[in-house]
Amino acid sequence: MNFTIFSDPSAAYAKATSRLLYAAAVFLALPLLSGCAARLNPTLAVPEIPPLVTSGRMAGDSAHVIMVEQFGDGRESQDIVKRGEDSAKPANEIAPVVSRALQQALRNKGFTIADSAPVVLNGEVREWLANVKKGFPGKVDASAKVFIEVLDPANKRIYSGTYQGSASREDPSVDEKEIRGVLGTAMAEALNQVLLDKQLVDLLMSY
Numbered sequence: 001m002n003f004t005i006f007s008d009p010s011a012a013y014a015k016a017t018s019r020l021l022y023a024a025a026v027f028l029a030l031p032l033l034s035g036c037a038a039r040l041n042p043t044l045a046v047p048e049i050p051p052l053v054t055s056g057r058m059a060g061d062s063a064h065v066i067m068v069e070q071f072g073d074g075r076e077s078q079d080i081v082k083r084g085e086d087s088a089k090p091a092n093e094i095a096p097v098v099s100r101a102l103q104q105a106l107r108n109k110g111f112t113i114a115d116s117a118p119v120v121l122n123g124e125v126r127e128w129l130a131n132v133k134k135g136f137p138g139k140v141d142a143s144a145k146v147f148i149e150v151l152d153p154a155n156k157r158i159y160s161g162t163y164q165g166s167a168s169r170e171d172p173s174v175d176e177k178e179i180r181g182v183l184g185t186a187m188a189e190a191l192n193q194v195l196l197d198k199q200l201v202d203l204l205m206s207y
Contacts, residue, residue: 040083040132043091044176047184049098052105053192064110064205067117071099072124074147081179083132098125098146102191109195111204119207120151126162130183138174142167142186148194150203159203165189 073095081088102123103113127145132138149160167185171178194200 040081040086040088041176042088044081044088045180046080046090046092046094046097047180047187049101049184049191050188052101052108052188052195054105054108054195063112064207065112065114065117066106066204066207067115067120068099068103068106068113069120069122071095071122071146074124074126075128076126077129080128080183081130081132084134094128095125098128098187098191099123101187102194105191105195109201117207118153119204120155121204122149122151123147127164128183128187130179130186132174132179137170137172139170140168140174140179140182142179142182144183144187144190146187146190146194148200150200159200161194161197161200163190163193163197165191165193 073093078089079087080090080094107113124147125145126147127143129144130140130142132140144165146163147160148163149157152158165186165188167182167189169178169182
């Protein structure tokens, strides 16, 4: 004997509707969850700057000695991260981190960094800021700006320039590690512009 089983279409429809409502609830909750996860702390550890590009013209075997003075912090705002009305300041001084990164890159290009030299390179950090946008996915936009000047033996400015960098990243859950990474990339781009300035490098090599 054969039996035919008929399914209840209304039950199947109710089950499918329940699944759709659950998926919609999860989707609508994600922005709220990501917003909670991305809440800022009052301070942010100073980002590490990735290794800079040192290709192009090198100082070579000749001894090109320059002095790099400690960079200044000339930012308009002391915040390093902003997210809506929230903000965070760097936990430590940022200028020494930027100065060390550029000095190491100059050494890698063959320059000798000394406490006394015929030519002096000064610098100032004028911008280093990340803006975190709320929503899903989260997004971080970072910008960096560095001012560089060169002084001759008479302490007269013979060259100057402003160099900028930017970086951005989207992620479902933006955390402090990713914010620091984007900030580091933006500053690396700005400092790479310094190293790629042929006129500046040629001037440093003339001493």
